[in-house]
Amino acid sequence: MFLSDQTITAIILITLIVDFTMNYVADRLNIGSLTTHLPEKFSDVYDKDRYERSQQYLKATTRLGTITSTIDLGILLVFWLLGGFGVLDHFVRDTGWSIVGRGLLFIGILAGCKFIISLPFSIYSTFVIEEKFGFNKTTPKIFVLDLLKSLIVSLALGIPLLAAIFWFLESTGPWAWMICWGVTTVFILGVQYIVPTWIMPLFNKFTPLEDGELKEKLFAYAKTIDFPLTQIFVMDGSKRSTKSNAFFTGFGKNKRIVLFDTLIKAHTPDELLGVLAHEMGHFKKKHIQRRLIFGILQMGVVFYLLSLFITQQSLFTAFHVDTPSTYAGLVFFSILFSPIDLVISIVMQFFSRKDEYEADRFAALTTQKATALITALKKLSANNLSNLTPHPFYVFLHYSHPPLAQRVEAMERIKGLA
Numbered sequence: 001m002f003l004s005d006q007t008i009t010a011i012i013l014i015t016l017i018v019d020f021t022m023n024y025v026a027d028r029l030n031i032g033s034l035t036t037h038l039p040e041k042f043s044d045v046y047d048k049d050r051y052e053r054s055q056q057y058l059k060a061t062t063r064l065g066t067i068t069s070t071i072d073l074g075i076l077l078v079f080w081l082l083g084g085f086g087v088l089d090h091f092v093r094d095t096g097w098s099i100v101g102r103g104l105l106f107i108g109i110l111a112g113c114k115f116i117i118s119l120p121f122s123i124y125s126t127f128v129i130e131e132k133f134g135f136n137k138t139t140p141k142i143f144v145l146d147l148l149k150s151l152i153v154s155l156a157l158g159i160p161l162l163a164a165i166f167w168f169l170e171s172t173g174p175w176a177w178m179i180c181w182g183v184t185t186v187f188i189l190g191v192q193y194i195v196p197t198w199i200m201p202l203f204n205k206f207t208p209l210e211d212g213e214l215k216e217k218l219f220a221y222a223k224t225i226d227f228p229l230t231q232i233f234v235m236d237g238s239k240r241s242t243k244s245n246a247f248f249t250g251f252g253k254n255k256r257i258v259l260f261d262t263l264i265k266a267h268t269p270d271e272l273l274g275v276l277a278h279e280m281g282h283f284k285k286k287h288i289q290r291r292l293i294f295g296i297l298q299m300g301v302v303f304y305l306l307s308l309f310i311t312q313q314s315l316f317t318a319f320h321v322d323t324p325s326t327y328a329g330l331v332f333f334s335i336l337f338s339p340i341d342l343v344i345s346i347v348m349q350f351f352s353r354k355d356e357y358e359a360d361r362f363a364a365l366t367t368q369k370a371t372a373l374i375t376a377l378k379k380l381s382a383n384n385l386s387n388l389t390p391h392p393f394y395v396f397l398h399y400s401h402p403p404l405a406q407r408v409e410a411m412e413r414i415k416g417l418a
């Protein structure tokens with residue numbers, strides 16, 4: 001089980017390079033599978049010009065992605081191999097603070113650097129790429145306010161959780177991993193509960209859906225499938241972007257369905273019913289609950305493995321740090337864990353795509369309006385300039401939803417049955 005520092009270094013180096021290469025190859029294949037001819041099926045929502053723009057958009061975002069990941073990888077390798085973690089650890093130890101204070105400082109500095117490195121790319125993505133393709137509505141003022149608010153939320157949530165984890169790892173002996181697992185689980189459930197009412201309103205305005213045909217349709221439908229629908233909210237997504245979406249958030253009494261204002265504007269009540277029926281399908285088919293339980297179990301395994309590695313001198317030697325500590329161990333372990341993370345993410349995406357088909361099927365069968373859902377999905381993809389012909393390898397690595405053409409095909413088959 002216990003690995004030498006050379007083995008750890010090799011595992012991490014190989015993972016970083018394999019991961020980078022795989023993503024690069026997937027990107028190339030994805031660009032390579034763009035077709036000059038607009039797929040027949042989509043001629044009702046795309047014209048030649050829009051189709052071409054969707055391809056330009058894919059090229060622009062892919063290019064930015066490649067640059068970002070190359071720079072990220074380069075910085076991590078240089079920092080690591082030149083002994084940056086050791087220097088940072090000495091700096092943190094020299095403060096003479098308690099272990100909790102030192103841990104927060106260590107992780108805070110790393111997170112701060114990561115944030116500063118990613119900032120120019122995020123500015124470029126919003127104000128150059130999204131702007132060029134006509135999506136951006138974010139003003140510099142909203143952008144800065146968003147950054148400040150996210151910073152405050154991450155500090156308010158992250159500091160207590162990390163402080164608790166360091167304290168328990170430090171002082172509760174062999175059961176620390178179980179206690180940390182329990183504490184983190186309660187924390188995550190608590191955050192999920194307050195997200196719709198406390199956190200999301202910091203960023204957007206949520207107004208209850210106004211009375212009328214749409215609301216009546218949605219509530220009447222919810223009744224037929226026995227869905228405990230109490231509130232539907234409209235979110236001012238148009239404040240930041242012309243892209244549209246709908247989602248499901250919170251749980252227990254705090255459960256709510258949210259529609260972007262941009263979505264309502266562009267769709268008929270029947271199409272919106274299709275979209276919401278899909279979201280309710282995720283709930284009725286227990287996808288959301290299953291994902292949460294899997295996430296909690298996975299966290300248990302991670303904390304257990306962490307407890308095995310965190311006392312291993314070799315883990316610290318591999319990162320050029322001479323004295324073991326829980327905080328540095330946490331960071332190093334999360335890097336060492338990345339090959340397993342990669343596999344888990346691919347498996348999760350696979351199941352997520354299956355869930356999407358199931359929710360589509362649920363929506364099509366229970367509303368008896370498969371055509372409206374098909375139109376809604378097509379319009380959504382045209383509005384968001386989605387890639388209509390992604391390469392299967394790219395889908396395998398990155399897609400949490402099946403490619404649109406396949407979703408439409410699956411629903412057309414259902415329509416034949418229904």
Ligand SMILES: [Zn+2]
Nearest residue numbers: 278282356359
């Ligand atoms: Zn879905």
